[in-house]
Amino acid sequence: MANIRSICIITINLTLLSCLSHALYEDQVGKFDWKKSYVGKVKFAEFDARKLVVGTEENVVAALSSKTGNVLWRQVMEDPSEQNIELLKIEKDIITVSGNENLWTVRSWDVGTGNLITEWIISVDKVVLYKFDVKDNNLYVVAHDGSMLNVRVFDVQTGLVKSSLQIPFVATNNQCILVQTYYACLVHNVVNYVQLKDNSKVSTIPLQSSENAKISTYKSVTPAIIITTSSVNSEIVFFNGDNHQKHITPVMPNAIGVIDSGTPLIFQLEGTKNPSNLLIKSTIVTNGEELTREFEYPHGLGKPELAAAQCIDHVCNLLLSSADNALLLVRFPEAKVMWTREEALSKIVATEFLELPVSELDASIENEFKGGNVISMFLHRITTQCRQLSNLVFGSQFLANTGLVRDDFGLHKIIVVATKSGKLFGIDTLTGSLAWTYRLPNVKPFKMLDSEKMLLFVQRTARYAPLPAQCTLLAEDSITGNGIIIQFDPITGYSEKSIIRLNYKIRQALLLPNDDENHVKPLVVYSDKGDAFIYPESANTAIATHASHTYLYTVDVNKNTLNGHNLYREGENIKTTLSWTVNLGPSKLVALSAKSPIERVHSQGRVLPDRSVYYKYVNPNLLAVATIADDPIHKNVLSIYLIDGVTGFVAYSTSHKRAKGPIHLVHSENWLVYSFFSERFRRTEVVAAELYEGSTQSNSTVFSSLAISQLPHVETSSYILPAFPLTLAVSLTERGITNKFLFFALNNGVVEIPWLLLQPRFANVACGPEESCIPYMPEVPLPNEAYINYNQTLERIQGIAVAPARLESTSHVLVYGLDLFYTRVAPSKTFDLLKEDFDHILIILVLVGLVIVSFITKYFASQKMLKQAWK
Amino acid sequence: MGCRNKRPPQLRVDLSLYVCLSHLSAANAELPNSLEEVNDNARFTIEGRVFPLSDYQTTQSNWQTNTRILINGGEFRGFVKKDGSFLINNVPSGSYVMEILNPDYTFEPLRVEINSKGKFRARKVNFIQSTVVPVPYPLKVKALTNTRYFQVREQWRLTDFIFNPMVMMMFLPLVLIMILPKMMNDPETKKEMEQIQNLTKFEMPEMGDYVSNLLAGTSNSPSQDKKKAIKNKKRQ
Amino acid sequence: MLKYSVLIFFLLCRMAPLYCLEQDSSVSIKLYHSLTGVKEPNFTERSTITIHSLRSGQAIVDQKPLSQQDKIQLQKLAINNEFYQIKAVATAADGSKQEFISTLKACMLAEAELDERLSVSLDYTGRVIGITSVVASKGTCEGSSVPLSKFKDFTTNVYVRHSETGPIPDTATYIQKLEREREARERGDTKDNRSFIAKYWMYIVPVVIVMLISSASNPEAGGGN
Amino acid sequence: MSSKQQNRRQKWILDNTRTNKADLASPPAYVSSCVPQSHEVSKKTDINRLITKKSWDLALAPVKQLPMNLFLMYMAGNSISIFPIMMVGMLLLRPIQAIWATKATFKMIETNTLGQMIVYVLGHLLNIGLALFKCQSMGLLPIYSSDWLAFVEPPMRQEYLGGGIALH
Numbered sequence A: 001m002a003n004i005r006s007i008c009i010i011t012i013n014l015t016l017l018s019c020l021s022h023a024l025y026e027d028q029v030g031k032f033d034w035k036k037s038y039v040g041k042v043k044f045a046e047f048d049a050r051k052l053v054v055g056t057e058e059n060v061v062a063a064l065s066s067k068t069g070n071v072l073w074r075q076v077m078e079d080p081s082e083q084n085i086e087l088l089k090i091e092k093d094i095i096t097v098s099g100n101e102n103l104w105t106v107r108s109w110d111v112g113t114g115n116l117i118t119e120w121i122i123s124v125d126k127v128v129l130y131k132f133d134v135k136d137n138n139l140y141v142v143a144h145d146g147s148m149l150n151v152r153v154f155d156v157q158t159g160l161v162k163s164s165l166q167i168p169f170v171a172t173n174n175q176c177i178l179v180q181t182y183y184a185c186l187v188h189n190v191v192n193y194v195q196l197k198d199n200s201k202v203s204t205i206p207l208q209s210s211e212n213a214k215i216s217t218y219k220s221v222t223p224a225i226i227i228t229t230s231s232v233n234s235e236i237v238f239f240n241g242d243n244h245q246k247h248i249t250p251v252m253p254n255a256i257g258v259i260d261s262g263t264p265l266i267f268q269l270e271g272t273k274n275p276s277n278l279l280i281k282s283t284i285v286t287n288g289e290e291l292t293r294e295f296e297y298p299h300g301l302g303k304p305e306l307a308a309a310q311c312i313d314h315v316c317n318l319l320l321s322s323a324d325n326a327l328l329l330v331r332f333p334e335a336k337v338m339w340t341r342e343e344a345l346s347k348i349v350a351t352e353f354l355e356l357p358v359s360e361l362d363a364s365i366e367n368e369f370k371g372g373n374v375i376s377m378f379l380h381r382i383t384t385q386c387r388q389l390s391n392l393v394f395g396s397q398f399l400a401n402t403g404l405v406r407d408d409f410g411l412h413k414i415i416v417v418a419t420k421s422g423k424l425f426g427i428d429t430l431t432g433s434l435a436w437t438y439r440l441p442n443v444k445p446f447k448m449l450d451s452e453k454m455l456l457f458v459q460r461t462a463r464y465a466p467l468p469a470q471c472t473l474l475a476e477d478s479i480t481g482n483g484i485i486i487q488f489d490p491i492t493g494y495s496e497k498s499i500i501r502l503n504y505k506i507r508q509a510l511l512l513p514n515d516d517e518n519h520v521k522p523l524v525v526y527s528d529k530g531d532a533f534i535y536p537e538s539a540n541t542a543i544a545t546h547a548s549h550t551y552l553y554t555v556d557v558n559k560n561t562l563n564g565h566n567l568y569r570e571g572e573n574i575k576t577t578l579s580w581t582v583n584l585g586p587s588k589l590v591a592l593s594a595k596s597p598i599e600r601v602h603s604q605g606r607v608l609p610d611r612s613v614y615y616k617y618v619n620p621n622l623l624a625v626a627t628i629a630d631d632p633i634h635k636n637v638l639s640i641y642l643i644d645g646v647t648g649f650v651a652y653s654t655s656h657k658r659a660k661g662p663i664h665l666v667h668s669e670n671w672l673v674y675s676f677f678s679e680r681f682r683r684t685e686v687v688a689a690e691l692y693e694g695s696t697q698s699n700s701t702v703f704s705s706l707a708i709s710q711l712p713h714v715e716t717s718s719y720i721l722p723a724f725p726l727t728l729a730v731s732l733t734e735r736g737i738t739n740k741f742l743f744f745a746l747n748n749g750v751v752e753i754p755w756l757l758l759q760p761r762f763a764n765v766a767c768g769p770e771e772s773c774i775p776y777m778p779e780v781p782l783p784n785e786a787y788i789n790y791n792q793t794l795e796r797i798q799g800i801a802v803a804p805a806r807l808e809s810t811s812h813v814l815v816y817g818l819d820l821f822y823t824r825v826a827p828s829k830t831f832d833l834l835k836e837d838f839d840h841i842l843i844i845l846v847l848v849g850l851v852i853v854s855f856i857t858k859y860f861a862s863q864k865m866l867k868q869a870w871k
Numbered sequence B: 001m002g003c004r005n006k007r008p009p010q011l012r013v014d015l016s017l018y019v020c021l022s023h024l025s026a027a028n029a030e031l032p033n034s035l036e037e038v039n040d041n042a043r044f045t046i047e048g049r050v051f052p053l054s055d056y057q058t059t060q061s062n063w064q065t066n067t068r069i070l071i072n073g074g075e076f077r078g079f080v081k082k083d084g085s086f087l088i089n090n091v092p093s094g095s096y097v098m099e100i101l102n103p104d105y106t107f108e109p110l111r112v113e114i115n116s117k118g119k120f121r122a123r124k125v126n127f128i129q130s131t132v133v134p135v136p137y138p139l140k141v142k143a144l145t146n147t148r149y150f151q152v153r154e155q156w157r158l159t160d161f162i163f164n165p166m167v168m169m170m171f172l173p174l175v176l177i178m179i180l181p182k183m184m185n186d187p188e189t190k191k192e193m194e195q196i197q198n199l200t201k202f203e204m205p206e207m208g209d210y211v212s213n214l215l216a217g218t219s220n221s222p223s224q225d226k227k228k229a230i231k232n233k234k235r236q
Numbered sequence C: 001m002l003k004y005s006v007l008i009f010f011l012l013c014r015m016a017p018l019y020c021l022e023q024d025s026s027v028s029i030k031l032y033h034s035l036t037g038v039k040e041p042n043f044t045e046r047s048t049i050t051i052h053s054l055r056s057g058q059a060i061v062d063q064k065p066l067s068q069q070d071k072i073q074l075q076k077l078a079i080n081n082e083f084y085q086i087k088a089v090a091t092a093a094d095g096s097k098q099e100f101i102s103t104l105k106a107c108m109l110a111e112a113e114l115d116e117r118l119s120v121s122l123d124y125t126g127r128v129i130g131i132t133s134v135v136a137s138k139g140t141c142e143g144s145s146v147p148l149s150k151f152k153d154f155t156t157n158v159y160v161r162h163s164e165t166g167p168i169p170d171t172a173t174y175i176q177k178l179e180r181e182r183e184a185r186e187r188g189d190t191k192d193n194r195s196f197i198a199k200y201w202m203y204i205v206p207v208v209i210v211m212l213i214s215s216a217s218n219p220e221a222g223g224g225n
Numbered sequence D: 001m002s003s004k005q006q007n008r009r010q011k012w013i014l015d016n017t018r019t020n021k022a023d024l025a026s027p028p029a030y031v032s033s034c035v036p037q038s039h040e041v042s043k044k045t046d047i048n049r050l051i052t053k054k055s056w057d058l059a060l061a062p063v064k065q066l067p068m069n070l071f072l073m074y075m076a077g078n079s080i081s082i083f084p085i086m087m088v089g090m091l092l093l094r095p096i097q098a099i100w101a102t103k104a105t106f107k108m109i110e111t112n113t114l115g116q117m118i119v120y121v122l123g124h125l126l127n128i129g130l131a132l133f134k135c136q137s138m139g140l141l142p143i144y145s146s147d148w149l150a151f152v153e154p155p156m157r158q159e160y161l162g163g164g165i166a167l168h
Helices: A002-019 A360-366 A374-394 A840-870 B002-006 B158-162 B165-185 B187-199 B207-235 C068-079 C106-111 C171-191 C196-217 C219-224 D002-012 D038-045 D047-076 D082-100 D102-107 D114-138 D145-151
Strands: A034-037 A042-048 A051-056 A060-065 A071-076 A084-090 A094-100 A103-109 A116-123 A130-135 A138-144 A148-155 A161-168 A176-179 A182-187 A190-195 A203-206 A214-217 A224-228 A234-240 A243-246 A256-260 A263-271 A277-284 A290-296 A304-312 A315-322 A326-331 A336-342 A348-355 A413-419 A423-428 A434-439 A446-448 A451-453 A455-460 A470-477 A483-488 A499-501 A506-511 A523-527 A532-535 A550-556 A561-570 A573-583 A588-594 A605-607 A613-616 A622-631 A635-644 A650-657 A659-668 A671-678 A683-694 A713-721 A727-730 A741-746 A749-754 A799-804 A811-816 A819-825 B043-051 B068-071 B076-080 B085-092 B094-101 B105-107 B110-114 B120-124 B139-146 C003-007 C027-034 C043-053 C058-063 C083-092 C097-105 C115-122 C128-136 C155-161 D160-165
Touching: A042 A084, A042 A304, A042 A315, A051 A084, A060 A084, A084 A130, A103 B085, A116 B076, A116 B085, A130 A176, A138 A176, A176 A214, A176 A224, A182 A214, A182 A224, A190 A224, A190 A234, A203 A243, A256 A304, A256 A315, A263 A304, A263 A315, A290 A336, A348 A451, A348 A455, A348 A470, A348 A799, A348 A811, A360 A374, A413 A470, A413 A811, A455 A506, A470 A506, A483 A523, A506 A550, A506 D160, A523 A550, A532 A573, A588 A659, A588 D160, A605 D145, A613 D145, A622 A659, A622 A671, A635 A659, A635 A671, A635 A683, A650 A683, A650 C115, A650 C128, A659 A727, A671 A727, A727 A799, A741 A799, B043 B094, B043 B110, B068 B085, B085 B094, B094 B105, B110 B139, B158 B165, B165 B187, C027 C115, C027 C128, C043 C083, C043 C155, C058 C155, C068 C083, C068 C106, C083 C106, C083 C128, C097 C106, C097 C128, C106 C128, C196 D047, D047 D082, D047 D102, D047 D114, D082 D102, D082 D114, D102 D114
Parallel strands: A550 D160, B043 B139, C115 C155
Antiparallel strands: A034 A819, A042 A051, A051 A060, A060 A071, A084 A094, A094 A103, A103 A116, A130 A138, A138 A148, A148 A161, A176 A182, A182 A190, A190 A203, A214 A224, A224 A234, A234 A243, A256 A263, A263 A277, A277 A290, A304 A315, A315 A326, A326 A336, A348 A413, A413 A423, A423 A434, A446 A451, A455 A470, A470 A483, A483 A499, A506 A523, A523 A532, A550 A561, A561 A573, A573 C097, A573 C128, A588 A622, A605 A613, A613 A683, A622 A635, A635 A650, A659 A671, A671 A683, A683 A713, A727 A741, A741 A749, A799 A811, A811 A819, B043 B085, B068 B076, B068 B094, B076 B085, B094 B110, B105 B139, B110 B120, C003 C058, C027 C043, C027 C083, C043 C058, C083 C097, C115 C128
16 A cells, blocks of 8 residues: 555656656647647738738738638747837738837748748837838838938848938828838828939828828728828828829728729728628729628627738628737628637736536436425436436437536636737637637736736636636726726626726735635735725625635835735725735846645655655745846846745745846745756756755644744755746646646747656755656756647747646646647646557457357367266 | 858948858857957847758658747747748847757757857857867758657557566466476386486475474483383393 | 843754855844734834844844733733734844834734744845744644733844855766766676676576475475376 | 374384394394384384374474575565565465464364464464565555655645735
C-alpha cells in the first residue's frame, strides 16, 4: 500500500526520463484539440480575385478566402503596441506600410502565397503626422507641418526616391487625408485640396454646413473623398486633375465604390423599419440608377460598416465590418450572408471554464422525490430508467436537442470568454463552436499592469439543477469610467437583468467562498472610495458570519504599495478597514500572482529518500510580487516578494541584479516559478522557489495566516530557459494528486514542462533514479514532443487559461492570443482512463476463444474418458 | 549569394544610417555590450538566407510564409522571401538571439552580435558554456531536421510477444515438460544423464538426522552408558 | 520605567554574505498602537525601536509602560475577539519617513502575554518595505479572556529580514559532471576487456549454486534409478 | 496409548540382546573396532528414537527452509513485480498456514512433541520474519511517516483572501 505512491512516482519518473513529457500520438491530432485563427480588427480590406486581403489593428496582413472566410495565409508583423499598419493597398502585390511616428517599414507581399517580396524602411527625424498612399507603383509620403507639404515619392519595389517636392498648404493637420495623389484638408467651412505634383495649386470645395463636418476617403479606384455633414448625410467628391466633381445624390457616410464590368457603382448600407434587417443600395455613378436589397442582419452583431466590395460579372461581394469586430461577407444581388468571422476573439480579456448542466433525463431522476405519492414516483422511476436504457441501446439521440450536456468525466465544458470589444462568447470545448454570443455596448476592460482584463466570476455553477448557473462580469463603462456589472447564465448566454451601470468606479472585487441560500456566492465589489457593495444584495445577511474571516488586498501599481483590508459588518452594510501596508517604494511593480482559489493540494509534504517527510508550507493567502528597480550600479534589479495577504508579512524576498522584464510569475501549492531576462548572461532564466515548514507540521488541522510559529524554509534553484517566454501557467487538476505541468508560452507555441524538472533539489540529499529524482540540469530541455500545439502556429499568445476536468488526470487548457487553441493535457498520463489504443476487440476475441476452446476440450475429454472406460 | 543581389538599394536621402555590411566579420568584433551607449541611433540590418531541406518543396509548398525570423523573441521580426533570403531592418547594435521558426522544420538558433561600428559576428547559441563556435556572416541557416512532435505508437509484433519474459516463462516449462520425458525415453541419453548425475552426486549429511542425533545423543548417552555399564557388569 | 532589551537575530542564516547589504544604515521605528479596535483606530505611542546597523540587525527597544487603562482596553479587545493594530513610522538614516500598519488578533496577543515579534523587511538596498507584528503561535483563537495580571509589558523581538540574493543557474558543476561522465566513459571503454568470468561472475555464481543445490536436494532421484 | 505403543514395539522389535558377541569367536580378519557399533544399530532401530527423529525432522523443516528462502529472496530482488511479490506472498502465507496447522502436522507423531512444536513454530516465525524483512526492504511496510502522507488531510483554511491590482 505504502509503495503504491512510490510505484506511481517511479513510473512517472521513468516516463519522464524517457521522453521528459508525454507527447501526442499522431492519430490523436484534432481528437480533443481545436484551433481557430484570427487576424484582429480589420483596418484595411481589399478584394483580389478570390481572396480578401486584410490589414488589421493587430498589425497583421492576411488573406482570407472570400468563399469561406478561412485564413489562407497570415503574416504577423511587429507588436501593435509599438507599430501599427498605416496603409494596405493591392497594386500588383500587396503593399503595406507599418510603423510608428518616425520609422516605417514598407513591405510588399505576394498575394497568392503571402511571401515577402521587398522590404525597406523609411526613417525620419522630424515627428509630424505622415500620410501614405500608393498610386501606380509610387509611394507618396506626405509630411504636413501646417504650412508646407513635404512630399516624397518612392518606388515601391526598390525604395528609391523618385522625386521630392514641396507644396505650400496651410491647414491644421488633424482633418486631412491623402487620397491617391490628392491631399485634402477640412479647413473651417471649406475643403482644400491639392494634387501632388509640381506647381499644382490648392483648390477649394465650399460646404453648405460646416458644423461637425468630416472628411474621409471614398474607397474606390478613382480618387474621391466623402464629406460628411451629418450622421446620415454626406456627399462624394471626385477629383479629376485640378478640378472636382460632386456626386449627384447625397449618400450614407460609409459609401464605397466599386467597378462592375466597367460600370462604377456606389454601395451603401441603410437601416430599415425592421430593426433586424438592413438595406444594401447600389447606385450606378454615371446615371444614378439604383438597386436595393434587404437582408436579415445576423442577430447579436454590432453596427455594421462597409469595409470593402468586389464585383465580378454583376455578382458583388460586400465585406461588412461590425462595431464588435465581426466580419461578414454579403453576396449582393442575393443579399445572402456568406460567412461571419468573430474577430473579437483575437483580444480576450477574461476566461472561465464552466461545468455543463446534467441532461434532462438525469435531472428528471434527481427530481424523483419531488413527486407526490409512491405510485407516481414508481412510475417516474420506471419511465426514466426505460428511457435511459433506450438511450444506452440506441445512442443518445434523445439528448441531442441541446448538445450542451455534462459528461461523466467533465471533459465537455463551456468556456465563457469576454473580449476587449465587450462581446461575450460561450465556446463549446469539444468542437470549438460558439454556443452563444452576447454583446455589451460601451464597455471596456480594466487596465492591469501591461494587459487589459475584465473580472469574470462564477457565482453559481450548473450543479444546482433547477437553478441556472450564474456568472458575473465586471468591466468599465467606456464613457464614464464607472463600473458595470452584468449577470448572465453562462450556459445559454441569457441575461435576466442586462447591464447594471454603477455610479462608482470599481477598485477590486472578491467572490466570497460560501454560498447563500440560493447557492449563489456573494460578490463583494470594492469601490475607489473604499466602500464595499454586495451582489446580490440579498446575500448581505448570509455573509455576516464570514465577513470577519474575509480579507481583501489591493495592489496600487502607481504608488507601488500593497494594502490589506479587513471586512466587517456594520448594520446592513459591509465595511472595510485598512489592516496592513507594504511599501515597495521606488521599485516598479511589474507582476503579481496569487494562487488559484480552486486549487487543492493533495500531498502535504515531500518524501525524502530516507522516507521521512518534509512538510510543505502551503499558505493559500500568499501573494507573489515582482518589482523592478532602476539601480545606478546594477542597471535593473528584480525583486521577488512573497507576502501573506492577510497579515502583510513578507515571508520571503529575493533579488536578481541586472535583470530585465518581461517577468512572468506562477504560483501554486508551496512553490513559485518566475522567469526573467538576465542581462548579465543575456539569457532567460527561470527560478523555482519552494517553501517548506520542516520535518514537523505546526498545525495539521487548520491553517491560519495569523498564527506563524516558524518561518518557512525556502529552497531555490535556477535554470536557463533557451527561449523567450510570453506567458507562464500551471496545470490544475480536480484533487491535486496529479503531477503539475508548467506551460511556457513561446513564440512557436506552448511547451509543457514537468514541475519535477524544475523542483529544487535538496543540497544534502542524493538525487538519482533510485530516489526518483531527475538530476539537476541547468538548461531546461524543450523537446519538440512537449509542444502541446504540435505543428500549429500560435501567434502572439497573451494568456493561458487552465481548468480541471472531473477526471483527476486531466486539465483543460485554452491558449489565447491571436489564435485560440484548446486542448486537454494529462501531466501524469491518463492513469484513470483506459488507454485509447486499448484493444477491446482483441480482449473479447480472446475471451470468447478461450470459452469455446474450453468447451471443445471438455467434450473431447469426456469422449476420451468414455473410451478408456470401455477398454 | 542571393541576398546581396536582392538587397534593396540604400536610401541615403533621409534614412539615418542604413548600414548593410556583408563581409565576414567574425574576426575582431568587440563585445557590443560595452559599446552600446556610444552610438545608439545607429541602426543595422541583419541579413541571411534560409536553406530548405531537400524535401522542402515536396512536403511544404509555402514554407517561406510559414517561416518567421524572430530576434530576441519578437523584438524584431523578419520574413523570408521566395528565394529564402531575409533581412531584419533597423536593429541597433547589441547582442541578439535569432530564432528561425517553422512549424515543420527545426532550425538552430544563432547569436548575432553587432558592434557600434556595424561589424557583425554570429555564433552558435550556447547558454551553458562560453565556448564560441563562430558562424559565417551573412547568415546561412540550414534546417536541421524535420520536427517530430508525435510519439510513435507501439506496433504489435510477434517477436515482441514471444520474447516477452512472461511468455517465455510460461512456454519454457511447457517445452521442458513436453520434450524432456521424450529425451528420457532414449536409453543412451538416460545413461548419460545418470552419469552426469552420478558425477554431481554429493553425500550431504541429513540435517534432521544430525540434529536429532545430536539431541538424542546428548540426552540418551548417559543412560546408554549406564546400560553399557550394566551390561558389562552382567557379563562380568 | 524604561526597559531596554537588546536582541540580536540572524534570521535565515545559511550564508552570511548572501544578505550583506552594500551600504549599512540605521533605522529608527516609532510604534503606535490602537486599543480601540480597527473600526475607529486611535493610535497612541507605544515604543521606539532603534536599529543602528541593519546589517547586523541589532535592535534596541525602548518600551513605554502600559497603563492600567490600556491593559483593560486590551483585555476587552481580547474578549471581544477584535483586532489590535499597530502603526510603525520608520525613519531611515537619510530622514525619509514611511508609515506601516499591521494588525493582529488581540486574543492571540493576550494569550502570548504580550510577547510579539516585529518583522522588519528590507529590500535589497536596505530600505524598509514592511513592518509586521506577529505573535508566535500554532493556532488562532476566537476571543479569550486573559486575567489582567498576565498583562505586563510588551516583549518585542525585532527581526530584521534581508532580501536574499537570487540563485543563478549552476552551470559550472554541470559542465564538470558532464566532463567527468565523459572521462568515465572513455576510461570505461578502454578498461572493459576483462575476461568473461571476471565480468559476469555475479551471474555465473548463483547459477552454479542453484545447480549444486538442486542436484544435492534430490540425490535419490539421480541415484535411485 | 502406551499399550498401543507397546504393541508397535512388539511388532518391530529385533531382539539384539540375544546376539552375544562373546559367544562366538570373531571371524578371521575381523577387528571389532572397525565394525559399526552394534548398539548404534540398535539405537537406529529403536522405534522411539525413530519417532523422535521423525518429529525433529518435522520440527526442523522450517529452519531448513530458511537458507533456501534467504537465497530465494536474495534472488528475487527488491523490485516490485509479479514474481517477487508472489514469492514474498507465499513466504508470508505458508508459515502462517503451517502454524495454524501445527497440531495436525504433529498428530501422527504420538509422543509428547511440545518441544518440537515450539521449534516448528519458531522456525515458521523465523520465516515470517524473513518475509517481513523482505517486505520492509522492498518498501512494502508502512513504517515511515511518508507512507501515511497520502492520508494527511489538507489543513482547513481559516482566512479567505481576495483582491488584486487596484483598478482605480
